[in-house]
Amino acid sequence: MDILRMTRRQHGDLVVVSLAGEVDVDNVSQVRACLDEAASAVRPRLVVDLTGLTFIDTTGLGVLVRQLATLRDRDGTMALVAPDGQVLRRLRRTNLAPLFPIYDTLSQALA
Template sequence: MGVDVLEMSRHQHGELVVVSLAGELDVDNVSRVRQCLDEAVRAHGPRLVVDLSGLTFIDTTGLGVLVRQLAALRDRDGTMALVVPDGLVLRRLRRTNLAPLFPIYDTLSQALA
């Protein structure tokens, strides 16, 4: 922990913008993630897919940035789906009762279909 090992990338797919996160999402890098999500929405519009399939860890600040982004997009009639294969990140979303807030897909291709 404490080492910033998060990778972020984004690309457009039709009217969706995909932000992919890989590594650990925690208090050390959550502000970078917030900025990346905000920039993606500003540049490409309010239909967001966040691919968390490369995440190995997420803490409560990371979950919080996802929920805040979802609320901001809903205010703009936007959407936000998550790609979360089975594993630690999905279990954490379920355990915190946040999973029902989001459309959740196993794979990016399902989310884009």
Template sequence: MGVDVLEMTRRQHGELVVVSLAGEVDVDNVSKVRRCLDEAVQTHGPRLVVDLTALTFIDTTGLGVLVRQLAALRDRDGTMALVAPDGQVLRRLRRTNLAPLFPIYDTLSQALA
């Protein structure tokens, strides 16, 4: 791998903050993802939606960051939802038994409703 094809965007939506990840999350760039999520929460508050629609791959280190972020938000009475339409990312969440931890939506508009 080694090619950094990850794109991250962040925007406020009412009291929610949406972080969209596109491309691949792996051990090479997972620290950037962690930093982006931390900054989003620090700036906009503890209600996070992570949009994985455009994510083509996530490895176990990436999943670990999501789980740790969820735990940190719960400590602050925050929330964290994922947008993961059917595909590789959702299958991986299910296979690792992490899916039940999160509210998971098919589309961003559902998550924001």
């Protein structure tokens, strides 16, 4: 099992949260707390970089969907960076991909 690593940084008016390792039921509360804190601004704009994730389970996907709904209620936005791989396949397989703007690279998401 890969240890979860999370970083958060400001990029202009965007907050970029990068997740690396694995997101599962054992650490999803840490992810939720990190995203909640990152989205605490008025009209938050959030980019979640999933490039470094090797695995995400349904609890992790649920946190992303709930965060998106919360942000939309607050007139905020959330985009994902998920290049082709396990995470993107899981988003597509669960029919969640159409909910999010998804970019191949962080540079594209920030443009």
